[in-house]
Structures are given as structure tokens and as C-alpha cells.
Amino acid sequence: MQETPFCLRVGHLLPYSMSDSNTTNFTNPSTFILLGIPGLETAHVWISIPFCTMYAIALLGNFTILYIVKREPRLHAPMYYFLCMLSVTDLVLSTSILPKTLSIFWFNSREIDFSVCLTQLYFIHCFFMTESGIFMAMAFDRYVAICDPLRHSTILTNPAVAKIGLAVMLRGGIVVLPYLLLARQWPYCRTNIIPHTHCEHMAVVKLACANTYVSSYYGLFVVFCVTGLDVVFIAMSYTQILRAIFSLRTKDAQFKTFGTCGSHLCAISAFYIPRLFSSLTSRFGQNMPLYFHILSANVYLLVPPMLNPIIYGMKTKEIRGRILQLFTEKGTKIFS
Template sequence: MSDSSRNNFTNPSTFILQGIPGLETAHVWLSVPFCTMYVVAILGNFTILFIVKMEPSLHEPMYYFLCMLAVIDLELYTSIMPKMLSIFWFNSREIDFSACLTQMFFFQCTLPMESGILMAMAFDRYVAICDPLRHSTILTNSIVAKIGLAVLLRGVILTLPCPLLARQWPYCRTNVISEPYCSHIGVVSLACADIRVSTYYGLFVLLCVMGLDVTFIAVSYTQILKAIFRLPTKDARSKTFGTCGSHICAISALYISMLFISFTNRFGQNVPLHFHVLISRLCILMPPMLNPIIYGVRTKQIRDRLLRLLTQKGP
């Protein structure tokens, strides 16, 4: 590439988001499942927030953490879906460089924050089952708020270096991002510099979040299972373990999706780019959509309150 061409892309004022590369002619059709997921996620998570606020019996640590999870899921969808749909519907591909880095920051924040809340929910289940008499004194409203703040700060601190590092790199190859939004690796891979610092830091965040959080969750559930197996009857064991069912489903949805994306990124070189991008985006967006459905279906208090709202007769 000539020097004049290189200079055209050095610190570009805008990036071009390609959407789903190779499937540009099908963008309108692809918008249908993505838009449906967006609507379901928005309605589902706002419903969770509304029901927990209106139902006094749900004013407990587990449901406060569930509300935090709903807010994080809403933040994830709001940070990327409007731009994705504008690409699919209106071919609006340009995004300002600063806006791209801002989108990257808010999107990247969601993984450590969501994982942190799931870890906090595992701690809540551990205390509720292994030390039920002290549950209300250990997990007070003040402690729950501090845990939420700690999760928020951890997410911000771990994520902030990503856009800061991305901003310092010179971009001289192209300004076309082969994705429908600004991900960390999607942006820095366009830099004409040694980006190993960014790559290694992204890997460090992934290992830090998944390694530490999954380890803590695994230890918590080991202790939970030990306590459950000590219960005298099968019904008691089943009922107690049933209080963890929604949390286990939410954990599975998030970490299985993250592992699938990680494996495809590292071992999917022979997979067509459009398939890789499409499946990866669906894996990222599925857990925030599924979380309110999981808790709505499996949690009796939420289910009953929702049914009362839907069947309530007017005056």
C-alpha cells in the first residue's frame, strides 16, 4: 500500500461496519430474528424489573441481583442493537471513530459485569442453603448494594484499557470492520502496528473473568451439593436444589456461549466468515434474551405475579 493510501486510514474519522459479511443481500431477512430477540429482551427484562419492584415478597437479595442482571442485559442490547438494525434496514454503515470506541467500551463491559452478578447470585444461593439462619444478616441491603457497586467497578476497570489501547494504534490498512458493531478484536485487528498488548490484555480479561468467576461458582455449588445431600428426604433435596435451577440455567447460557465463541475464534479458521460472525453474534445475544424467560418460567413468585398482571380485569 502506498504512503498516500496509508495516510488516508491513519486514525480514521469513521469506520465502516460491514454487518454480516457475505450476506449483505439478506440483511433485511436477518433483521427479523435479531429484531425479535431485541424486542423479547427489552420486554422481558423490563418486566422482571417491574415485577420485582411491585411484588414485596421479591424484595430479597436474589431478586435484587436479578434486577442488576436485567439492567446489564438491557445495556448490552442497547449498546449494539440500534446500530445493527440500522445497518440491516437502512444500510447505515458508518460510525464515528469515538462512537465506535464508546460502543466497544459499553459492549465489552457487559461480560465481566454479567459474570460478576452470576457469581454474586451463587454466593447468595450458598448462604441461603448452607447457612440459612444467617442469610438475612450476611446479605443485607447494604451488602447487596456494595456487591453491585464492586461488580460495576470491576467491569469498568477491566474494560477501560481496551478502548484506550485501541485509540493509540495507527490504522492504515482499511477502515472496514467485518462485523455489525465495534468489538475490541474487530477494531484492533485493523491496526498497522504490533497489537499484541491489546490481544494479550483481551485474553487476560477473558481468563480473569471466566477463570476466577467460574472457580468461585464451582466451589459454591460444591458446598451447596454437599449441604443438599445431607438433607434427610428426597423431597427436601429436590425442593432445595430447585431454588438453584434458574441460576444454573443462566450460568449455562452465558458460559457455554462464551466457550463456543472462544473455540470458534481460535479453531474455526476454516469456517466461512459469514457463518462465524452470524453464529457468534447470536451466541452473544441469546443469554440476555433467555435470562428473563428462564426466571419467569422457573420462579413461582415471578410467574404468579405476571399471570395476575395479564389476567387483571379493568375497573
Template structure:
């Protein structure tokens, strides 16, 4: 019996098996078939409602963040520039997934051609890694603002912020670039059916009739380079931040200073906790039905784009005040 390689990748990892009835003799498919939520096809229209709502909230929320930062000169600073980068990342990531998903739910449009699948796969993994990198940049901003406040404006200049953003973009783009090439090199002679509503790296290479250990090991490497190193850097930053906060002389000063980190911490938790939960469920939830795995994977990808603008809109006073002025038509 051939040993099945253990697979790692950024993004959802879905366990599944295909019946012999789905096998075929093609070597390189021109299209893949996305099943949506396997086993819940009859409820696809109802399932589409919460996902369409989440996508609408993500689009409106992130565009609102971009609009407010652009229109409010007092928000033209490093923290809000990084927030704009996060908003753009969330918009691209959610848009690379949800429209095709809704077309499956509403119109049963399950086919996706090979090149489109590779493009979607690249965008999902690239912008997931980019989001993690932006959280690191935000942690750096909070570290400088709290541990070295007098030099914050001279250290994090607009030029430095732009270079950090470019570095995060290049890192995620280069790390995600091998994924479509790895997918393209394998022969596909079993099936072209992907039991989920989008193309992800491991979900596609599992269909290959070849030894995919290279893909598995590269996924592990990216997982360590992105989520592992980013989490370590964020933890180290907040260790220094907490030391600086606890050294402040009064309780009010400590509470006020820590309050400037709450939005960032909440956004980090909204990104990493679903990832941890999904990883644990994947490893220890073999008896969990496939449709539940797929639903959780979709929520895992859509939750940060939905929650990030809500978190920053509610917790950031400058953004909240600007929103209130917009809704009450009180200009300043």
C-alpha cells in the same frame, strides 16, 4: 513474514482477512465502516427479523422483571436485587449493539465515527464482564441461602447487596477502561472496514498497522480475571451447595432445595455455553464461512438478554404468580 499475534478478548473474536482493494493511506480514521453480515448483504432485511424479535423480547422481558420486582414487596430480597442488576445489564448490553445493527440491516447506515465505535466497544466489554460478576453474586446468594439459611438475612443485608453490586460494577468498568485507550493509541493505515455489525476490541485493533501484542495480552489477562476466576468461584460455590443438598435427610428436601438453584444454573449455562461454543469454533473452525462466524457472534451476545427473563419468569414461582395475576387482572 511477520508473525501475527494471537488475540484474546472478552466477547466475539472474528477471524477475517482484507483484500488489498480495501487498503488506504489514512493514519487515524474519523469513521469506521461496519459491514453487517459480510457476504449476506442481500439478505440483511430477512436477517434483521430474528434479531429485531430477540431484541424486542429482551427489552420487554427485562423491563417486566424490573417492574414485577419493584411492585411486589415479597420479592425485595438479595436474589431479586441481583436479578434486577442482571436485567439492567442485559438491557444496556443489548441496546449498545442492536439499534446500530438494525440501522445497517434496514437503512445501510454502515458508518460509525471513531468515538462512537470506542463507546460501543467499551459498553460491550464492560457489561459482558458485569454479567459474569452478577452470576458470581447470585452463586454467593445461593450458597448462603442453602449452606447457612438461618443467617441469610443477616449476612446478605441490603447494604451488603449494594456493596457487592457496586464492586461488580467497578471491577468490570475498570477492566474494560483500557480497551478504548489501547484502540486509540494504534495507527490505522490499512483499512477502516470492520467485517461485522458492531465494534469489538480485537475486531478494531486487527485493523491497526502496528504490533498489537499489548492489546492481545491485556485481552488474555481480562479473560482470565473475569471468565476464568468467575467460573472457578461459581464451581466452588456449587460444590459446597451440592454437599449441603446431599446431606439433607429426605429426597423431597433435596429436590426442593436444589430447585431453588435451577434458574441460576440455567442462566449460567445460557451465558457460558455459547461463549465456550464460540471460542471452540473460532479456534477450530477456520474453514467455517465468515458470515457464519459473524451470525454466531451476534447470537452469542444476544442470547443471555433474551433467555434470562424467560428462565426466571418460568422457573421462579413468585415472578410467575405475579405475571399470572397481571394477565388475569386478579389483584391480591
């Protein structure tokens, strides 16, 4: 038997009264109600401060990466093209959730149109899958650059990079499309209240008054057979990379070569570890408060877009030097 939605069990948490017609005996509502973070309503304004800060850093950092790569001809190479794809994906991913989340926190604007909710659901999961694919492509770039450097320029040509980027984006869009189609066809007759800050896939599907095992099983398939394969491919790439690094004769050469992969490994960790933690707590942490699950779901969508430009800005010599040069030039103009 499907579990009773949280909002029906804790109606006393709702900041306003809902008539019975809004919670029962209706079919396919035109709008959903996003509660934000149930149990922490009084702290919404305070929670918005770190959320808004992370979003601002993500916007500034990713736009800076895009600007620097565009303006610096030396950075027109496969590694930096993939980094630009990552920045665009991060911008879309964070923008898909945070404006609505902040409107809930600041203005109590909780209503979201049914079609807008499904669009948000699609964008969140599509670009999450796209980002996973980009990390896989970046691992392949590092593998070729270190294990077969003489063929790097012939294998990863500009057209090849463009095709990889297009394939990764199409994969994300196509794989996530059943999420949208299935969620649209379920009948919703229990409640239109979503105890979340955004329209996450399973948070929406749990409101359906039908057997939604297809959606649940397909979601598991995507996690294990698509995202899981990305992780396996990345692990295989770095296994070969480490073999090549340890075959170098001097420690200095090993350290220098491994340094070119350091930023990528940090970004991968920042992307997959919070997602894994959120998935494990949602499936095995039934005794944890609901607000903990919601906060962890927001962390894995907001932290990587914030950290990625910082990681690549600090660990990539060319980008770090260009950023310092950019701010030095502006400082000189201000004080001249």
C-alpha cells in the same frame, strides 16, 4: 506477521466501491465502516427478523422483571435485587449492539464515528464482564441461602447487596478500560472497514498498523484470569451447594432445595456456553466462513438477555405467579 484484514482480501464482497484513499494511505480515520455480515448481504433483511424478535423479547421480559420486583414488596430480597441488576445489564448489553446492527440491515447505515465505535466497544465488554460478576454474586447468594440459611439475612443485608453490585460494576469498568485506552492509541493506516456488525474489540484492533500483541495478550488475560475466576468461584459455590442438598434426608427436600437453584444454573449455561463456543470457533475454526463467526458473536450477546427473563419467569414461583396475576388483572379489565 499479522494477517491481512479480511476486507482487503475480499473486496468484491463490498456493496459499493471504495477509493484507495479510503482503504490505504490514511491515518486514524474519523469513521469506521461496519460491513454487517459479509457474504450474507442479500439476507440482511431476513436475518434482522430473528435479531429484532430477540431484542423485543429481551426488552419486554427484562422491563417486566424490573416492574414486578419494584411493585411486589415480597420480592425485595437479595436474590431479586441481583436479578434486577442482571436485567439492567442485559438491557444495556443488547441495546449496545442491536440498534446499530439493525440500521445496517435495514438502512445500509454502515458508518460509525471512531469515538462512538470505541464507546460501543467499551460498553459491550464492560457489561459482559459485569454480567459475569453478577452471576458470581448470585451464586454466592444461593450458597449462603442453602449452606448457612440462619446467617443469610445478616450477611446479605441491603447495604451489602448494594456494595456487591457497585463492586461488580466497577470491576467491569476498570478491567475493560485498557481495551479502550489501547485501541485509542493504536495508529490505523490500513483500512477503516470492519467486517462485523458491531465494534468488537479484536475486530477493531486487527485494523491497526502496529504491533498489537499487548491488546491480544490483555484480552486473553481478561478471559482466563477474570471471567475464568468467576466460573471457578461459581463452580466452587455449587459444589458446596450440592453437598448440602445431598446431605438432606428426603428426596422431596433435596428436589425442593435444588429447585431454588434451577433458574440460576440455566441462566449461567445460557450465558457462558455460547461465549465459550464463540471463543473456540474464533480461535480454532479458521476454516469456517466469516459469517459463522459473526453470527456466533451476536448470539452470545443477544440470546442471554432474551432467555434470562424467560428462565426466571418460568422457574421462579414468585415471579411466575406475579406475572400470571398481572396479565389476569389486565384481561379482567379489558373484558369487564
